[in-house]
Amino acid sequence: MSMTHRHEPPHPAPDHTSELRIDQEIIASLVQDGARILDLGCGDGRLLDYLIKNKNARGFGVEISTQGMHACIARGLPVYHGDIDQGLSDHTDGAFDYVILSQTLQAVRRPRFVIREMLRVGKKIIVSFPNFGHWNIRLKLLVSGRMPKTPMLPHEWFDTPNIRMCTVLDFQDLCRQMGINIIEQIPLAAWGGPPRSPLKRHLVKMLPRTVANLLAPVAVFLLEKGKG
Amino acid sequence: MENPFPNLGPGYQGVECPYVMNSISMNDSSSVGLVATQTVTLFDQGEPLRLDSGATLQPIQVAFETYGQRSSNSDNVILICHALSGNAHAAGRHHADNPKTGWWDGFIGPGKPFDTDRFFIICANNLGGCDGTSGPSSIDPNTGKPYALDFPLITIGDIARLQKALLNHLGINQVLAVAGGSMGGMIALQWALDYPDSVAGALIIASTPRLSAQNIAFNAVARQAITQDPDFNQGDYYQGSKPERGLSVARMMAHITYLSEKGLHEKFGRRLQNRESFSFALETDFAVESYLKHQGSTFGKKFDANTYLYITKAMDYFDPFPDPETTARRLKKVHSRLFVMSFDTDWRFDSSRSKELVRILNLHQKNVSYQEFHSPHGHDSFLLHDHEYKLSLSAFINRLYNEQLHRRTQGNS
Numbered sequence: 001m002s003m004t005h006r007h008e009p010p011h012p013a014p015d016h017t018s019e020l021r022i023d024q025e026i027i028a029s030l031v032q033d034g035a036r037i038l039d040l041g042c043g044d045g046r047l048l049d050y051l052i053k054n055k056n057a058r059g060f061g062v063e064i065s066t067q068g069m070h071a072c073i074a075r076g077l078p079v080y081h082g083d084i085d086q087g088l089s090d091h092t093d094g095a096f097d098y099v100i101l102s103q104t105l106q107a108v109r110r111p112r113f114v115i116r117e118m119l120r121v122g123k124k125i126i127v128s129f130p131n132f133g134h135w136n137i138r139l140k141l142l143v144s145g146r147m148p149k150t151p152m153l154p155h156e157w158f159d160t161p162n163i164r165m166c167t168v169l170d171f172q173d174l175c176r177q178m179g180i181n182i183i184e185q186i187p188l189a190a191w192g193g194p195p196r197s198p199l200k201r202h203l204v205k206m207l208p209r210t211v212a213n214l215l216a217p218v219a220v221f222l223l224e225k226g227k228g
Numbered sequence: 229m230e231n232p233f234p235n236l237g238p239g240y241q242g243v244e245c246p247y248v249m250n251s252i253s254m255n256d257s258s259s260v261g262l263v264a265t266q267t268v269t270l271f272d273q274g275e276p277l278r279l280d281s282g283a284t285l286q287p288i289q290v291a292f293e294t295y296g297q298r299s300s301n302s303d304n305v306i307l308i309c310h311a312l313s314g315n316a317h318a319a320g321r322h323h324a325d326n327p328k329t330g331w332w333d334g335f336i337g338p339g340k341p342f343d344t345d346r347f348f349i350i351c352a353n354n355l356g357g358c359d360g361t362s363g364p365s366s367i368d369p370n371t372g373k374p375y376a377l378d379f380p381l382i383t384i385g386d387i388a389r390l391q392k393a394l395l396n397h398l399g400i401n402q403v404l405a406v407a408g409g410s411m412g413g414m415i416a417l418q419w420a421l422d423y424p425d426s427v428a429g430a431l432i433i434a435s436t437p438r439l440s441a442q443n444i445a446f447n448a449v450a451r452q453a454i455t456q457d458p459d460f461n462q463g464d465y466y467q468g469s470k471p472e473r474g475l476s477v478a479r480m481m482a483h484i485t486y487l488s489e490k491g492l493h494e495k496f497g498r499r500l501q502n503r504e505s506f507s508f509a510l511e512t513d514f515a516v517e518s519y520l521k522h523q524g525s526t527f528g529k530k531f532d533a534n535t536y537l538y539i540t541k542a543m544d545y546f547d548p549f550p551d552p553e554t555t556a557r558r559l560k561k562v563h564s565r566l567f568v569m570s571f572d573t574d575w576r577f578d579s580s581r582s583k584e585l586v587r588i589l590n591l592h593q594k595n596v597s598y599q600e601f602h603s604p605h606g607h608d609s610f611l612l613h614d615h616e617y618k619l620s621l622s623a624f625i626n627r628l629y630n631e632q633l634h635r636r637t638q639g640n641s
Contacts, residue, residue: 036593058593060590060596060597066599066616066619066620069599069620070619070620070623072597073567073597073599073620073623073624073627074623074626074627075627076565076627076631077597078595078596078597079597079598079599080586080590080597080598081598081599081600082598082600090583090586090587090590091590092591
């Protein structure tokens with residue numbers, strides 16, 4: 001890269017409009033305008049970039065991979081190279097309006113510790129994760145008798161970074177156990193795109209828990225510390 | 229694992245010094261080629277330079293080098309700040325028959341992170357230095373003799389102030405980036421604090437927002453080694469023999485702090501130097517002793533001991549964020565992009581020092597990024613080739629440049 005960029009004309013417009021993932025779109029819709037955010041495991045910075053540009057958000061990302069770091073720096077995003085499993089000790093209590101963990105929960109070693117840390121530094125936290133209770137995964141395991149692979153979870157069992165797979169019901173149990181208040185939970189259907197309209201969102205939330213656990217490949221949770 | 233010291237050939241001079249690169253030819257398309265140091269005299273008339281100590285200085289000579297072409301509107305300027313013992317010769321070579329390259333030659337040149345095909349790079353010898361810029365070894369116009377210890381004490385702020393004066397003299401009001409490692413990183417940070425409207429981005433590498441007691445202790449022992457040298461003569465040694473032994477000891481000790489324990493051990497281990505068994509005398513038994521001796525004596529001959537005293541003192545004093553009020557005041561107007569980088573085996577200014585800086589900047593919601601690189605080379609890593617490190621430097625600088633282009637196109641439309 002460093003040897004070739006001089007031959008390419010520099011980009012006149014520093015604008016990387018990239019498609020958000022379906023769960024990222026939902027997360028973006030949950031974030032209030034002008035919020036201070038911390039995006040944990042921000043990857044290539046797509047969501048962070050979107051929030052800063054379109055939601056006037058302030059804040060930064062945390063990323064462990066060098067590829068992600070380079071991508072974020074190239075986008076001009078403030079990004080901190082670090083391991084979220086080490087905690088968020090560099091941040092004071094309640095420093096952020098939202099702390100976001102999008103599609104990263106399944107890869108952390110200490111999910112409860114990370115969630116506690118998020119609740120400490122953030123007023124609200126947003127967590128999205130692939131739902132291992134999705135019918136497609138259940139069916140694959142049932143039929144093939146082997147660890148299921150999906151476009152979202154493409155790795156072999158022996159080299160997957162996703163070491164903490166859970167279902168929507170599992171996550172709800174964890175929230176209850178940790179005394180976390182679920183403000184909103186949005187199971188995302190595998191078809192028809194994200195439930196953008198308020199009506200559709202409302203309908204999706206009405207789904208019985210067990211049905212949502214069966215139908216949603218991904219779920220997004222908006223959480224806060226429980227009262228008392 | 230590769231050879232842990234690919235660049236530590238016999239000609240390696242240690243941190244912040246020119247070192248011999250393997251077989252660079254003048255046709256090397258990634259080299260800036262032959263360069264020369266320029267000198268300019270500033271503050272020769274009118275107001276003198278006012279220093280943080282309250283003292284004033286005039287006239288002041290500044291030695292600097294430039295690489296690449298300056299654009300017609302000077303929007304492609306990058307200022308490089310050298311560390312304790314560096315100089316203005318950051319890239320290229322001074323003589324066609326001398327293979328010695330500038331101290332950051334691997335980073336400055338066509339296609340390199342500080343890409344001379346696009347950027348105009350300036351590097352000046354620091355105030356108080358001994359390589360062309362006014363310092364204790366310069367002639368005091370009032371006496372016709374070297375200043376020696378009559379040279380006023382200086383700060384990192386003073387060093388940045390003189391750099392700013394140099395750029396003003398060259399007709400440059402804004403720089404795209406200020407970059408430096410170690411003490412150079414402190415100077416880059418100082419720029420972002422003192423000249424917020426003049427700096428688009430600051431690259432602060434292997435540096436710290438303040439010296440720890442241990443850092444100051446190392447500097448204090450180094451100064452003691454120099455001032456206890458029988459040849460020191462209260463700093464007035466320019467007529468006779470110089471306190472080379474003291475300076476050499478200072479350098480040997482400092483040099484240990486520039487390398488990682490593992491790196492040093494992997495290079496030398498307990499290998500004996502030119503002998504089969506212990507001498508059972510106070511001889512140089514071990515290879516590492518011989519190496520350090522060589523580093524020390526080379527440095528002792530070419531560097532000015534008084535400069536070493538003054539510059540280490542300037543580092544000791546550096547503390548832009550001593551308390552919350554001062555921090556808030558100093559950071560209020562800062563809007564440069566800041567990129568803080570550290571290396572995992574650096575123990576002189578370890579990663580926690582960079583994180584401390586990032587924490588302060590984050591607390592005040594500054595636009596700061598932080599990256600730690602893996603390297604076996606300790607503090608010296610900032611001078612040495614590393615793919616990821618260079619990619620990050622390039623990505624940050626390219627982004628600054630593209631944003632500036634973007635702003636200009638928007639401004640024109």
